Amino acid sequence: MKERLLSLKEEALSELSQVENQQQLNDLRIKYLGKKGPLTEILRGMGALSAEERPIIGQVANEVRGAIEEVIEAKQADYNAAETNARLAAETIDVTLPGRPAARGAVHPISKVIQEIEDIFVGMGYTVAEGPEVEQDYYNFEALNLPKNHPARDMQDSFYVTDEILMRTHTSPVQVRTMEKMKGEVPVKIICPGRVYRRDDDDATHSHMFTQIEGLVIDKGIRMSDLKGTLLQFVQELFGKNTQIRMRPSFFPFTEPSAEVDVTCAMCGGQGCRVCKHTGWLEILGSGMVHPRVLEMAGYDPEVYSGFAFGLGVERVAMLKYDIEDIRHFYTNDLRFLKQFVHL
Ligand code: DAH
Numbered sequence: 001m002k003e004r005l006l007s008l009k010e011e012a013l014s015e016l017s018q019v020e021n022q023q024q025l026n027d028l029r030i031k032y033l034g035k036k037g038p039l040t041e042i043l044r045g046m047g048a049l050s051a052e053e054r055p056i057i058g059q060v061a062n063e064v065r066g067a068i069e070e071v072i073e074a075k076q077a078d079y080n081a082a083e084t085n086a087r088l089a090a091e092t093i094d095v096t097l098p099g100r101p102a103a104r105g106a107v108h109p110i111s112k113v114i115q116e117i118e119d120i121f122v123g124m125g126y127t128v129a130e131g132p133e134v135e136q137d138y139y140n141f142e143a144l145n146l147p148k149n150h151p152a153r154d155m156q157d158s159f160y161v162t163d164e165i166l167m168r169t170h171t172s173p174v175q176v177r178t179m180e181k182m183k184g185e186v187p188v189k190i191i192c193p194g195r196v197y198r199r200d201d202d203d204a205t206h207s208h209m210f211t212q213i214e215g216l217v218i219d220k221g222i223r224m225s226d227l228k229g230t231l232l233q234f235v236q237e238l239f240g241k242n243t244q245i246r247m248r249p250s251f252f253p254f255t256e257p258s259a260e261v262d263v264t265c266a267m268c269g270g271q272g273c274r275v276c277k278h279t280g281w282l283e284i285l286g287s288g289m290v291h292p293r294v295l296e297m298a299g300y301d302p303e304v305y306s307g308f309a310f311g312l313g314v315e316r317v318a319m320l321k322y323d324i325e326d327i328r329h330f331y332t333n334d335l336r337f338l339k340q341f342v343h344l
Contacts, residue, residue: 001042001049002060008038009064016071022079025072032068039065106342110211110330113318114193117213120237121191124230126215129190131174133197137164139173144254145293152253157199159208167197171214172254175290175309178216179298186305188218193314204326211314218290218300218307224257227287227308235263235284238317242269246281255288255309266320275320282320285312 012032019025031037043061046054107115118128131139146152159167174192182188192214200206217226228247235243243266247259262283265276272278287310292302300307315327322341324330329337 001045001053001057005039005042005057005060005064008032008042009067012064012068013071016068016075019075025075025079029072033065033072039068104342106338106344108330108338109318109322109324109341109344110314112341112344113314113321114211114213117234117238117312117314117317118191118193120234121215123237124233126189126191129174129178129192130194131168131171131177131192133168133195134161135166135168135173137166139176140166140168140170143176143294143297144172145291145297146253150253152251159197159199168194169198170196170311171212172309172311174214175216175254176294176298179218179295179300184299186219188216188307191215202328204328207315207327207331209331210327213312213314215287215310215312216290216307217309218295218305220305222289222306222308224289224308227259227289227310230308231261231285231287231310239263239266239321244270247287250286250288252286252288254291254294256291258286258288261285261287261310267323275323282316284316284320285310287311 012028015028016025019028032039034040039061043058046057046061049057122128140158141150141153142148158169161167171192171194174190174194178188178190178192194212194214195209196212197209200208202208215230217230228245232245235245242264244264246262248262250258250260252258260283262281264270265273265280265282267273267275268280270280272280276282287308290307290309295302295305295307315330318324318330319327322344
């Protein structure tokens, strides 16, 4: 019986040495170690052996079994490793491939222009003020020398919330709020960017909501020439140092005298073109010397103090700067439009 076991071992090891794949290994495992295999059969026949033989044969049988198992396990380990390697190779990630760029947002062109204008005025010693978009009739009109029933109120058709509260129609109420806060102190030197609302039908050049930047300076001895010098300095920083301004007499209830200010057309350098309607000039803001009534109502003695103010349309400036032909582009949030400002 011992011989049978040893020859069984030889046979098994020689067959195992020729195994070529996992399937063959499985088959041999069943053939030699399975319930119906020769080893099991031999062990089952041990009962017929004498008491002296039994432990000896038992030991040989265990050794044979152990030897076969060892070879099978080693081969199995090889197959497992090969399989793992094959999977790793198949799933390899090429870390040198260029990545997909993350989509980057962009600063909105209106915000960009506001920031640029703020920088220019902060450089001239101004601070940036803010005020509410939902405003009291008093600040929006009354304190700006537009009493109830004043004909100039017709100039601005407004969104009223109640009789006394409305969406501000301009940023000028922040002038009044600032003066109240300053309680008669000078100098006052602020700009105020913000949204304003009017009952306009939207088209290429009108929007019911748009953006203004208000400016206000009050001190002793402020003159119209200070306004002109300030605005010239401003437009030359914004549009380039060859830019000129032109002041045209105008009317605003809160300034006296009042002027509308044009800049030389940046598109044609003043030669005349489609954008400036062949005039060479573009209107960008309203301005004037703060009306004595406005100073007085806000607590500044017009005999002692004077000031200038201006109100600028941000969309108009952005449209000129970036050659945008329709104001509605700013508000429809079309990514094809907004993406053009990522790298500006
Ligand atoms: N608030 C005026 C408007 O919305 C613009 C304006 C004109 C503002 C003259 C001013 C100013 O501060 O002095 O049309």
